[in-house]
Amino acid sequence: MSAQEDIVIEVKHLTAGYGDREILRDVNFGVRRGEVFIIIGGSGSGKSTLLKHMIGLLPPLQGEVWIDGENMVAAKGDARTQLLRRFGVVYQSGALFGSMTVAENVQLPLAEFTDLPEVAREYVALGKLKVVGLAGAAHQMPSELSGGMQKRTAIARAMALDPHILFLDEPSAGLDPVTSAGLDALIKELSCYFGITFVIVSHELQSIYAIADRVIMLDGQARTIIAEGTPAELRDQTTNVSVRRFFNREATPDQTIKTR
Amino acid sequence: MVLFSRQKTERTAAAQAEVLAEQRGRVTVLLRGRLDVHTMGDLWRDLEARLRPLTAVSLDVDATQLNVSGGGGLALLRYLKAGGFTPAATVSVGGLNAELDQILHMFAGEDFESYRARRRRASSVLEEVGASLRTSARDLREQVAFVGRMAAELAGTILHPERLRWREVTRLCVTAGANALPIVSLLSFLVGLIIGFEGAQPLAQFGAQIFIADMVGFGAVRELGPMMTAIMLAGRSGAAFAAEIGTMKVNEELAALVTMGLDPTRFLALQRVAAGILLTPLLTVYTMFAGVLGGTLVMLSLGFSLPMIYHQMATRVHLLDICVGLGKSVAFGAIFSAVGCLRGFQTGEGAIAVGVSATRAVVTSIFLIILADTVFAAAGFLTR
Numbered sequence: 270m271s272a273q274e275d276i277v278i279e280v281k282h283l284t285a286g287y288g289d290r291e292i293l294r295d296v297n298f299g300v301r302r303g304e305v306f307i308i309i310g311g312s313g314s315g316k317s318t319l320l321k322h323m324i325g326l327l328p329p330l331q332g333e334v335w336i337d338g339e340n341m342v343a344a345k346g347d348a349r350t351q352l353l354r355r356f357g358v359v360y361q362s363g364a365l366f367g368s369m370t371v372a373e374n375v376q377l378p379l380a381e382f383t384d385l386p387e388v389a390r391e392y393v394a395l396g397k398l399k400v401v402g403l404a405g406a407a408h409q410m411p412s413e414l415s416g417g418m419q420k421r422t423a424i425a426r427a428m429a430l431d432p433h434i435l436f437l438d439e440p441s442a443g444l445d446p447v448t449s450a451g452l453d454a455l456i457k458e459l460s461c462y463f464g465i466t467f468v469i470v471s472h473e474l475q476s477i478y479a480i481a482d483r484v485i486m487l488d489g490q491a492r493t494i495i496a497e498g499t500p501a502e503l504r505d506q507t508t509n510v511s512v513r514r515f516f517n518r519e520a521t522p523d524q525t526i527k528t529r
Numbered sequence: 530m531v532l533f534s535r536q537k538t539e540r541t542a543a544a545q546a547e548v549l550a551e552q553r554g555r556v557t558v559l560l561r562g563r564l565d566v567h568t569m570g571d572l573w574r575d576l577e578a579r580l581r582p583l584t585a586v587s588l589d590v591d592a593t594q595l596n597v598s599g600g601g602g603l604a605l606l607r608y609l610k611a612g613g614f615t616p617a618a619t620v621s622v623g624g625l626n627a628e629l630d631q632i633l634h635m636f637a638g639e640d641f642e643s644y645r646a647r648r649r650r651a652s653s654v655l656e657e658v659g660a661s662l663r664t665s666a667r668d669l670r671e672q673v674a675f676v677g678r679m680a681a682e683l684a685g686t687i688l689h690p691e692r693l694r695w696r697e698v699t700r701l702c703v704t705a706g707a708n709a710l711p712i713v714s715l716l717s718f719l720v721g722l723i724i725g726f727e728g729a730q731p732l733a734q735f736g737a738q739i740f741i742a743d744m745v746g747f748g749a750v751r752e753l754g755p756m757m758t759a760i761m762l763a764g765r766s767g768a769a770f771a772a773e774i775g776t777m778k779v780n781e782e783l784a785a786l787v788t789m790g791l792d793p794t795r796f797l798a799l800q801r802v803a804a805g806i807l808l809t810p811l812l813t814v815y816t817m818f819a820g821v822l823g824g825t826l827v828m829l830s831l832g833f834s835l836p837m838i839y840h841q842m843a844t845r846v847h848l849l850d851i852c853v854g855l856g857k858s859v860a861f862g863a864i865f866s867a868v869g870c871l872r873g874f875q876t877g878e879g880a881i882a883v884g885v886s887a888t889r890a891v892v893t894s895i896f897l898i899i900l901a902d903t904v905f906a907a908a909g910f911l912t913r
Contacts, residue, residue, distance in 0.1 A: 367879025372644065384570035386577075388613065392604035393566060395644055399636040400600060408647040412878040431565055431601045462628055463600060 277302045277434060277466050278323065283332035285315065285322050291330070292318050294492045298485055302433075305460050305467040305480050307500075309515065310487035316470045317438060319487065323468065324358050324436055325349070336434070354382065356434035357427025361442055363419035365411035371398065371422050372407035378429040397425040401455060417448035421455065428459075435459070437469045441476050453479045474518065486512055543568035544595065544602070548579045554586035556618070558609070561594035564602035573605055580614035588615050593624030603633050611637065668875075675794070675871045682799050697800045698807070705766035705801075705866075706808030710815060713761045717816035720753055721745055721823020729831060738831055742841035745824025750846050750854045754817035756902055758809060759861030763894035767869035770801050771890035774873025775883040783874070798870035805866025806859055813858035817851070857905050864901060865894040 278300040285293040292315040300306045310316045321327045323334055325341050334341040337355055344352050365374050375394035379385055385393065398404045401421040411419055420440055427435055440456070441449040453476050459465050460480075471477060477484060478500050486496040486503065488511050496503050496512045504516040514521065544564040549557040558580075564572065580588075590609050597603060608614070610622050610633070625633060652660075686693050728741045774797055777783050786793050821842070828838050872890035876882045 368881045370648070372648070379566060383566050385566065386570070386573060388608065389569060389573050389604055391644070392608050392641065393569075393601045395640055396600060396604050396607065396636050399640060400632070404636065404640045404644070407644045428600070429566075431598060462632065 275301045277337060278468065279335040280319075280323065281333045281335065283319075283322060283334065284330045285318050285327070285332075286330055292492065293487070295332070296487075296493055298494060298497065300466060300468055301483075303460065303464050303466055304482040305456065305469065307469045307471050307477055307481040307484045308487065309470075309472055309477060309484055311472070311489060311511075311515065314487040314489040315492070316472075316487055320436060320438055320468070320470050324356065325353065354430050355432055356436060357430070357432040359420070359423045359427045359435065359437045359440065361438045363411070363416075363423040365419060365422055365426070367411055369411075370407065371403065371409055371411065371414070374411065374422060375426045375429050378426070382430060394425075394429065397428050398422070400428075400459070401425045415448075417444050417452065420444065420452060424455070424459075428465075433464070434466045434468065437467065437471075439470055439472075441471065441473045446475075449473065449476060450479070452476075456480050472515075474516065486515065544572045546572055546576055546579075548576075548583075550583055550585075554584055554618070555589075556580070556583055556585040556587070556615070557589045557591065559591050559594070563596045563598055564605065565598040566601035569602055569605050573608075576605075576609070577614055583615070585615040585618040588612075588618040588620045590620065590622040591624050592622060595624070597625070597629055600632060603629065606633055607636055611641065671875060672871065675867070675874070678794050679798065679802060679867055682795055683802065686799065686803065693803055694796075694800055698804050701801055701804035702808045705762070705769065705804060706812055709762060709765055710812065712765075713758055713812055714815050714819040716761065717749070717754065717757055718819040718823040720757060721749055721820035721825075722827060723823075724748055724753075724820075725824040725827025729827065738828075739833065739837070739841055741824060741828055741831075742833075742838050743845045745827075746821055746842040746846040747850065749820030749824065750817050750850050752854075752902075754820055755813050755854050755858040755861060756898065757820075758813045758816045758858060759865060759898045760895055762805075762809060762812070762862070763865040763868075763898060764891050766805075767865040767890045767894045768887040770866060770869030771872040771876075771886045772883055774798075774870055775876035775886040778874065778876045779879065779883060793874065794870075798867070798874070801870050802863060802866045805862040807862075809862025809865075810855045810858045813855060817854060853905075853909065857902065860901055860905075861898050864897045868894040868897060 276299040280296055280298050283293060283296040284291065285296070296319065308316050308319060318327070322329050323341075325334070325344075329342060333343075336352060339348070339352055341349075341352060365371075366377070369377065372391065372394050375397055376390045379390045379393055383390075395404055395407055398407050401424050403418060403421050403425065406414060406418060406422075411422065414422065424435070424437075437456075440452055444452065456467060456469070457480050460467055467480075469480075481500050484496075484498065484500050484503055485494050487493070488495040490511075495509055496507055498506075500516075503512055507513055507516070513519070542562045544560060544562040547559040547561075549559065551557070558576070560572075562568070588609070590606065592606065595602075597606075606622050606625075610620050612618060612620055622633065724745050725741055728744050729738055732738045732740055774783075774793075777797075783793050786796055825835075825838055829835070869890045872886045872893065875889075876886040
């Protein structure tokens with residue numbers, strides 16, 4: 270297997286922004302099949318913007334995003350729908366539909382995109398919920414669940430159509446350390462058992478050390494990738510001040526009252 | 530070994546089944562091809578059609594040649610294993626690799642049964658009636674409490690007008706009132722036209738077309754002006770109040786106000802009710818005028834002169850009628866804005882609750898506006 274074939278997502282010369290405001294300029298990177306790929310960076314560095322471009326929510330100002338060898342940016346109509354089914358997205362707040370039970374949330378993509386009979390859909394949904402440890406909560410409404418359970422449900426829903434790529438936006442935001450560690454373990458398991466490729470936006474240091482195979486770091490000022498590598502490489506070998514600050518949890522001088 | 534084979538799996542043939550029925554109810558199913566959530570539907574129905582009629586004692590599923598892509602395809606194997614198609618048979622599933630086998634056994638028929646059992650908890654008629662009574666009683670109590678609090682706040686505002694956040698009131702008057710002017714005026718103008726045209730025919734039979742002026746003038750000033758304005762505002766601005774406050778509640782903004790020591794009724798509802806009371810009479814003046822204009826246009830087209838129309842209207846419509854119309858519009862304005870706020874505060878959880886609140890705001894305000902109008906009409910008749 271050559272290294273070239275191994276790339277499932279390729280971002281080429283991506284320039285992203287809103288209207289006139291440019292947030293990322295000429296970003297290039299590839300995500301390898303089966304790896305846990307984490308995008309880090311400070312607030313306002315364009316992490317979420319980059320994610321939204323990778324999943325096709327926003328059109329790039331320039332550049333391309335290739336998923337499975339197909340151009341996400343140029344895809345239209347049916348080709349785009351096909352492409353969208355190859356990956357699942359877990360949003361920061363979970364984005365579960367409040368009017369449906371947990372099991373119905375997971376069944377929704379199955380009902381819309383497959384011809385499975387109802388029993389089959391329920392079996393698939395419960396199977397997914399079992400994998401994320403929530404089969405017992407299948408009949409509950411999202412509002413009855415804790416934050417961690419909502420995230421797990423969102424992961425189960427994103428996996429409903431068996432995508433081989435999952436995008437997660439800040440999975441551990443708002444979760445306690447124990448729940449957050451549980452979610453990390455789940456991601457690691459899904460990666461091992463199912464070979465799912467993960468693209469995760471995060472700034473949770475411990476979670477990055479625990480699960481990341483490779484990390485890229487974005488910077489708001491540079492508007493591009495300022496570091497790339499394994500978490501340990503970034504922590505130990507960096508010469509960049511921003512990267513060092515991030516991994517050592519240092520405040521910038523203007524963020525403390527003493528130095529302001 | 531992982532579930533997604535590293536090559537592109539899309540090209541492999543879809544999953545198929547071969548059913549071998551031997552003697553004494555021993556059945557073997559051979560599965561081959563690619564099994565995922567997209568190919569599973571056909572196979573599911575096929576197996577159901579072929580296995581259900583058999584009275585199987587034992588069922589052996591051979592998945593050696595099966596390419597299970599992702600975890601979804603395992604649902605079929607689990608269903609077979611749980612005896613979904615062959616309730617009387619003992620089932621074995623073989624030929625899966627260790628990882629798949631482990632995931633297959635994670636989940637069993639019991640999980641499904643317990644989900645099914647808990648999913649539909651049908652409630653009895655008595656329970657339904659009780660629950661709806663309780664909701665109605667709570668709703669009534671909240672309404673009474675809200676009206677009381679609102680009245681106290683309004684009285685306080687009249688004594689200390691500087692407490693009102695006037696900037697907010699001005700903003701609300703612009704969005705809820707001034708921006709509604711074109712549509713409210715246009716509709717009122719059209720209703721004036723309609724009354725004129727509809728009245729022209731029957732009144733012509735008696736040669737009494739001049740009385741169109743009475744109909745239009747009296748109707749627009751006393752009834753349609755205030756009521757049309759209030760109903761339009763209830764649908765437009767009352768719903769907006771409910772949705773805005775409802776979304777604030779969902780986003781915990783109301784909780785933030787409370788913990789800052791600010792009373793949401795005073796901070797949010799008071800400004801809206803004040804805006805409603807101030808802007809509705811102003812808008813009503815316009816709608817009265819637009820309605821009269823519509824009727825006048827019809828009369829001009831029928832050949833009446835402007836001084837004639839004016840004279841006829843002036844003998845019928847007095848200053849008192851205009852005052853009654855404006856007085857009603859004040860009450861209507863208070864109703865739609867207060868109901869909008871109350872429904873907003875009553876919002877439950879999630880996006881649906883916001884929609885429900887907006888709907889209930891419109892329904893309740895229109896009902897109360899017409900009810901109040903009935904009371905005004907009856908009172909006017911009795912005191913005459």
